[in-house]
Amino acid sequence: xxxxxxxxxxxxxxxxxxxxxxxxxxxxxxxxxxxxxxxxxxxxxxxxxxxxxxxxxxxxxxxxxxxxxxxxxxxxxxxxxxxxxxxxxxxxxxxxxxxxxxxxxxxxxx
Amino acid sequence: xxxxxxxxxxxxxxxxxxxxxxxxxxxxxxxxxxxxxxxxxxxxxxxxxxxxxxxxxxxxxxxxxxxxxxxxxxxxxxxxxxxxxxxxxxxxxxxxxxxxxxxxxxxxxxxxxxxxxxxxxxxxxxxxxxxxxxxxxxxxxxxxxxxxxxxxxxxxxxxxxxxxxxxxxxxxxxxxxxxxxxxxxxxxxxxxxxxxxxxxxxxxxxxxxxxxxxxxxxxxxxxxxxxxxxxxxxxxxxx
Numbered sequence: 001x002x003x004x005x006x007x008x009x010x011x012x013x014x015x016x017x018x019x020x021x022x023x024x025x026x027x028x029x030x031x032x033x034x035x036x037x038x039x040x041x042x043x044x045x046x047x048x049x050x051x052x053x054x055x056x057x058x059x060x061x062x063x064x065x066x067x068x069x070x071x072x073x074x075x076x077x078x079x080x081x082x083x084x085x086x087x088x089x090x091x092x093x094x095x096x097x098x099x100x101x102x103x104x105x106x107x108x109x110x
Numbered sequence: 111x112x113x114x115x116x117x118x119x120x121x122x123x124x125x126x127x128x129x130x131x132x133x134x135x136x137x138x139x140x141x142x143x144x145x146x147x148x149x150x151x152x153x154x155x156x157x158x159x160x161x162x163x164x165x166x167x168x169x170x171x172x173x174x175x176x177x178x179x180x181x182x183x184x185x186x187x188x189x190x191x192x193x194x195x196x197x198x199x200x201x202x203x204x205x206x207x208x209x210x211x212x213x214x215x216x217x218x219x220x221x222x223x224x225x226x227x228x229x230x231x232x233x234x235x236x237x238x239x240x241x242x243x244x245x246x247x248x249x250x251x252x253x254x255x256x257x258x259x260x261x262x263x264x265x266x267x268x269x270x271x272x273x274x275x276x277x278x279x280x281x282x283x284x285x286x287x288x289x290x291x292x293x294x295x296x297x298x299x300x301x302x303x304x305x306x307x308x309x310x311x312x313x314x315x316x317x318x319x320x321x322x323x324x325x326x327x328x329x330x331x332x333x334x335x336x337x338x339x340x341x342x343x344x345x346x347x348x349x
Binding site: 003004008009011012013015016017018019020021022029032033035036037039040041043044 | 168170171173174177178181190198201202205206209210259262263271272274275276280281283284287300303304305306334335338339341342343
């Protein structure tokens with residue numbers, strides 16, 4: 001079957017573009033604004049309530065977050081520089097506590 | 111109102127807002143638009159920045175002023191890029207998203223431009239969601255659509271061409287072609303070739319890279335031409 005002429009394709013393409021640009025903007029039905037504002041007011045009151053409830057708790061929590069991060073970084077560098085291995089210390093702690101001896105034996109540790 | 115003026119009204123308004131320049135053409139129509147800067151000044155309504163400040167300060171009802179002012183802009187974008195039956199739902203989503211992210215609006219660009227970006231992305235998300243759910247378009251080409259193609263190809267005057275463009279078949283054929291593109295191709299094609307935006311503007315609207323938009327726009331246009339060629343071949347087959 002013969003390919004359509006480029007000229008024909010271009011003409012149809014032009015017509016489709018023109019049809020797209022002709023579409024009249026319609027502003028929705030009258031209930032649109034009422035429903036939307038109802039939803040928005042709901043979101044607004046929820047957000048305000050959340051802000052009121054969350055703020056007293058969140059402020060000290062976020063202050064501690066920064067301190068906790070610094071402590072974690074310091075501990076990380078401390079752990080890197082210490083010679084003792086963490087595995088041995090944990091194994092020693094388990095073996096040293098009589099109540100944990102059974103658990104350690106169950107895992108075949110001792 | 112001329113066709114060209116009507117067609118590019120929303121887009122040129124956005125550009126004017128962005129550039130802060132008054133309109134050179136179609137000024138009468140633009141002055142009557144609720145979202146134009148001129149209209150805002152004439153009615154002595156509070157500027158967008160003040161309304162935004164009031165809403166973010168807790169005065170939720172002030173958001174209604176923005177809804178009223180920008181409803182034509184949002185619906186204009188949604189109607190051009192999404193099916194009519196989903197327009198209310200998408201426009202609703204646009205305003206809700208705008209309200210929820212109002213605190214991120216810096217005021218550097220005009221509010222209309224910021225909102226248009228949200229509207230474009232909401233349209234894209236709508237098609238992406240529909241594509242993900244494998245909702246296959248059911249539009250078919252009928253004899254009326256084939257006759258429309260004949261009318262377009264045989265139009266020997268500007269009037270005949272415009273009559274064909276204004277018919278409902280034109281929109282249906284366009285819908286048929288767009289439904290056969292991926293959500294991303296459809297959106298880029300819509301913004302760049304149908305709306306006439308530059309690739310930079312389309313990239314800004316969608317939050318993509320300019321190169322990505324340019325490549326995709328080129329590919330999408332190629333696909334569109336293939337779809338049109340297919341329709342024309344089908345038409346010849348029936349002859």
